[in-house]
Amino acid sequence: MKFSFKTAVWSVAWLLLLLSLLTPLSVLSIFFMMVPGVILYASLSVKSFIWHILPVAVVLAVVHPIYLLFMLVFILPAIVMGNAYKKQKSALFTLMTGGGTMLAEYLLLLLVGSLIFHFDLSSYIKDVVQLTIEPLTNSSSQMINGFVWTPEMTEDVAKQTQLMIPFALVVTSMVMAFITHVIARPILSVMGMNVPKLPPAREWRMPRSLIWYYFLALIIEVVSRQSDGTYWKMIAMNMSPLINLGFMIQAIGFFFFLSHLKRWNPVIPYLLGAAVFFIGPLRIVGIIDLAFPLREAISKSKR
Known part of the structure; x- marks a missing residue:
């Protein structure tokens, strides 16, 4: 053109x-x-x-x-x-x-x-966090709500935010x-x-190796709790959410597959898919679907 x-x-x-x-x-x-x-x-x-x-x-x-x-x-x-x-x-x-x-x-x-x-990302994040939570540190706000926000809390939020940057x-x-x-x-x-x-959402599938990465993330999380350094903590805090996101995608694909197979109302899989992001335990559906041939078993029982 x-x-x-x-x-x-x-x-x-x-x-x-x-x-x-x-x-x-x-x-x-x-x-x-x-x-x-x-x-x-x-x-x-x-x-x-x-x-x-x-x-x-x-x-x-x-x-x-x-x-x-x-x-x-x-x-x-x-x-x-x-x-x-x-x-x-x-x-x-x-x-x-x-x-x-x-x-x-x-x-x-x-x-x-x-x-x-010479851009210091740590200092920038700390400044942004302090600016964001400034209303919480206001003395009048603390008196009304009865909640005291300490400088240590601000430091902790800044560190956690910095660790989550890769994710x-x-x-x-x-x-x-x-x-x-x-x-x-x-x-x-x-x-x-x-x-x-x-491909249609009902065909969405993550690689089965994600299960092994999930177990690896659990081991790294245990190691990070026993370690004083930030290296293992950063890996654990970024690896686990990414893997959980994969399980959520798998769960969404399963809900669309089940809706297509059972001929549900087209709105239902979208509602269930949205619920996956707000109701954490629903990702277990994705884990089960990934670990076992759940879709194949349902298709056979349908026949």
Whole structure:
């Protein structure tokens, strides 16, 4: 596809999204940041893509050079996902490569920030935590609620937050890639591209090796409780939530499978899927489904 009004609109949309990064809107807009770039790269030739993003880069440079850095950060995963669409790669491959590229860039930015610009992430997190919980430390608030928030509590929250950064980066990267795919795929389909979609939710399955990682996480958690260092604690605090997230996805897939098999109301699996994130014990369904051939057994009993 060559230059057209539609592609120009996506260039303008990308410009506006990038300009929103230094505003309160960035809390939401950052999750949609790769969408215009993916659509442009997937639907255009490399030469046309460059001509579309060049005016965006010029405007960003005029406004403030920092926006060019933002553009460079998001353009690489957008190109990776767009290239995967061009080559008709599977949706899962596209999500993993896009999310993985975004995660690598986050880690690279943290490394560059600490080595070159002497950015202290620990101090930054502590300042943010103190600013967030400042209302709790207010003396009048403590007198009304009868709850006393101590400086030691603030220090503990800051440490726990810092330990959870790897988990937050992984989840944020994958959510950004997933949202990008959900929005970009139907748009590219309308534009005439045959873009592979994710398999139906009833077919979602995690690798069975996740069970062994679960036992490994339990062992690491025991070791971290007996260790005074933060290394094992950081691994335990990040590994366990990621594995539990895998079990939640497995449970959601099972609920959709069961709904499809039993011909339930289509709303029911969505309600059960949402409940998985709020009712922790429901992930046990995912563990059982992963450890035993639960779906096969139900299918046989149905016959």
